[in-house]
Every structure is written in structure tokens, then in C-alpha cells.
Amino acid sequence: MKKLKIAVFGATRGMQLVEKILLNHPEAELVGVCDHYQPLLDKAAAKAKESGLELKCFSNFDDMLSCDIDAVIIANCANAHAPYAIRALEAGKHVLSELLPTQNLAEAVQLCEAVERSGKVYQYAENYCFFEPVFEMRRRFERGDIGEATAMEATFINDLSAQWPRLTRGERNNWRNHVPSTFYCTHSIGPMLYITGRRAVNVVGIEIPVQDCMKWMGACSGSAACQLMQLDNGGMAKSLHGNLKRTFTSHYSIYGTKGSMETDKYDYRRLHVSIEKPFEENIRFGRYNVEDYIPSAFEESKKELRKSSYPELGNSDYYITKFFFGAINGDETAKHYGIDIYHALDMSLPGLFAYRSILNGSIPMVVPDLRDKAIREELRYDTACTDPLVAGNLLQPSSKFGSCMISDEVYARCADLFRRGETD
Ligand SMILES: NC(=O)c1ccc[n+]([C@@H]2O[C@H](COP(=O)([O-])OP(=O)(O)OC[C@H]3O[C@@H](n4cnc5c(N)ncnc54)[C@H](O)[C@@H]3O)[C@@H](O)[C@H]2O)c1
Structure with a gap:
């Protein structure tokens, strides 16, 4: 080919x-x-x-x-x-x-x-949807192993304070300094929806103020956020993500009507599964068969290509290209596992609406489904965001706690650290 x-x-x-x-x-x-x-x-x-x-x-x-x-x-x-x-x-x-x-x-x-x-x-x-245990959860969910999704939780914690000067180059207007706390939500929300095929219909957001260590690096946005979502099948989901004081973690739990699956908080390769024993074999509900294992890779061959930029995420970077190129070449498996525009928005819109919730006292917000063309008309001119270059008169603050005044010296120090390569 x-x-x-x-x-x-x-x-x-x-x-x-x-x-x-x-x-x-x-x-x-x-x-x-x-x-x-x-x-x-x-x-x-x-x-x-x-x-x-x-x-x-x-x-x-x-x-x-x-x-x-x-x-x-x-x-x-x-x-x-x-x-x-x-x-x-x-x-x-x-x-x-x-x-x-x-x-x-x-x-x-x-x-x-x-x-x-x-x-x-x-x-x-x-x-993060193609992190091997997450990907295994999707395949087991599709097989019906844990039944219908009832509840799910995801945590994505990445303390980037040491890397901030390299990431932002000391630029005051760098996107990382201004995007809202809920913006970068798809590493946590994405896998939950990807595994279960559900979408969020309502969301409530809460954020914390920018932490001193991040302000010292020039960040203006709330340092972490929590989003609570009602799903389209009546289930619920919670996402916690941001810069908190912990070594990196991305962790997912999915509960269903027949059992649950969760990734390990420390060993990123490991998956824990509890499947309720069939009722006929028991005198009551609530007894489980438990599995604790490292799933084998979705694709065992082409090992030389499965060098992720993030070792803890295994082959995930390879799979994004595999499914993209496969879908272009008409491969049905690639189309099935790749993430199209509608599913991408299912993952990201809860973040945009959680921020509206935050700015409005954490009230619930409806998350629209842009597959519905009629809904698009209401949103066509809605430019609200924290980027002054595109928001027009709908500019949002970078945090509900108000704009933080950061001196030029902070950015000059970060730019200097970046130039000298003294950053992680
Ligand atoms: N999936 C992951 O695990 C992961 C990890 C890191 C970053 N990302 C994503 O990758 C993207 C980039 O992140 P990053 O950390 O590299 O950010 P970045 O801001 O450091 O990099 C953006 C790059 O684009 C260049 N650029 C921006 N506008 C340009 C223009 N108009 N013309 C030419 N060059 C331009 C910049 O010079 C810079 O090198 C983001 O979307 C981020 O979310 C994903």
C-alpha cells in the first residue's frame, strides 16, 4: 500500500x-x-x-x-x-x-x-484512551463484562510546575497561563466516555484558585478542577484534574450493573476487575470474582513503533497514528477505535460548560450534542473563552477568583530559565 x-x-x-x-x-x-x-x-x-x-x-x-x-x-x-x-x-x-x-x-x-x-x-x-489498561477496559465493556455503566471516576494529576518555564518559554500570553482550569479535561473525561460509549448531558464544575507555586511561574488559571456529570443513561461521572501536589497519575474506575474495572493508581500497566457472580450460584447478590492483571497489548507486533513519549502510557501514541492512518485507508477497526469529531466534542464540551458552571456559582449546565444540527444555531456565534484574540465581547476571566496580577519580572525569570535550559 x-x-x-x-x-x-x-x-x-x-x-x-x-x-x-x-x-x-x-x-x-x-x-x-x-x-x-x-x-x-x-x-x-x-x-x-x-x-x-x-x-x-x-x-x-x-x-x-x-x-x-x-x-x-x-x-x-x-x-x-x-x-x-x-x-x-x-x-x-x-x-x-x-x-x-x-x-x-x-x-x-x-x-x-x-x-x-x-x-x-x-x-x-x-x-489516554489508548493507554493499554484503558483500552482493555473498552474492549471488555464492549463485550458486556460489567453490564451497563452506572458510575465512573477519573483523576489526571500532572504537577507541571517544574516544567512551566520550558512549556511557556516565559511568555505572558502563552495558552498554558490562561486556559481555564476545566479546559484540559479530556485526559480524564475522555477515557471514561471512550470506554462506555456514553456522553455527559449535564455538568457542574468547581475549581481551586491558582496555587502560589504556579503563580510564581506565571500561571493565572485555577490550578485544578472537579467536574460532576450526569450521563445520557442516567449514570454519573466525576473528573478531577490539574496541577496538584502528587507525582503524575491518571486513574480510571468504571462501575457497571454487573461489576467494575479500574486502573491501578501506581502501577499504570495494571487493571483490577470485579465481576459479580451469577445470582443462580449464590444465595444473595454482592459476591465477586476478582481479577488483577497486566493486560496484553492490543497489538503485539511492530514493537519498535510502540515507544510512547510517556513510558507510563505504553503504546498510546502509536495507536493514535495507527487508527488515523487506518481510517484514511478505509480500515473498519481503525474507524471503530479512532475518535471522530463528535466523540472529541463529547469529551471536551463538558470542560467548556463546567467553566460556565464555575463562573455562575457552580450551577448545573446542559452539555449540548452537536450531532443535532438545530442545536448548532444557538451556539454558532458563542465565542466565550479566555482568549482575548477570539472571545470578542465574551471574554471570560482565567479564574473565578478574579484576574491575578503577575509582574513582568516573573515572565522575565521564566524566559531566562528557558533560555538557559534550566527547567525540566
Ligand atoms: N496528548 C498528550 O499527551 C500531549 C502532551 C503534550 C502536549 N499535547 C498537546 O500538544 C499540543 C502542543 O502542546 P505543546 O506542549 O507542544 O505546546 P507548545 O505551546 O509548547 O507548542 C506549540 C508549538 O506550536 C508552535 N506554534 C504555535 N503557533 C504557531 C504558528 N501559528 N505557526 C507556527 N508554529 C506555531 C510553537 O512555536 C510551539 O512550538 C497541544 O495541543 C497540547 O494539548 C498533548
């Missing part, structure tokens, strides 16, 4: 995908990389050369789009994906989007419509 020609937009996270997955992919040939930060382009070109590839480097997205490529991986700033994804779709390219799909509702409507008009493949690169 002819290899797909692909290009990557944004060479920070994009570079992780290039180095670990894309330089040697059986289904795709890396043709170009675009970033306006020249040192990253130089690094990408050097890495490609080591692998015997001649990489085209661009500082302008439209220049990259005009070259001979089939697909684009969008990995620029997390709050600025939709406009570029739409341009790529309109130019006839397939799109794999990093997190998040959109930063407001108007963009969500435009992106749905662009995907539908284009007929191209759009997939969402929520790699």
Missing part, C-alpha cells in the same frame, strides 16, 4: 510524535514540519536526516498546506487548533488533532461543519 504523506504543525509535542513514532512508520511518510520557532525546526530536520529523510521545514502553516501531503497532525497551541484544522480540511487534507479540539462553541460548530463538508477523516489524538 502507498504510504500516506503527512506533515506536523507545532514541533514541541509534535516533535515527540516525530521522534518516537513518525520517522519510521509503516503506513506514512513524514514530509514536512511547521513551527515558527527555528531551533525546533532545526532539531526536526536533524532527526529526520539521521533517519535518512529529507524533511521540508516551514514557519508558515499555509506554505506547508500547499505542499504535496495527504494529512496534517495539528499540534500547535492547545487553544488554537480549530482554525488550522478547518483550513487543512478545506484544503482537502485529513486531520489528526492534538488536545483540545476547540476553545469555544462557535469553533465547535464550525469544525463539525468543516469535517462534514470535507468528507475527510478527522480524528482526535486523545492518547
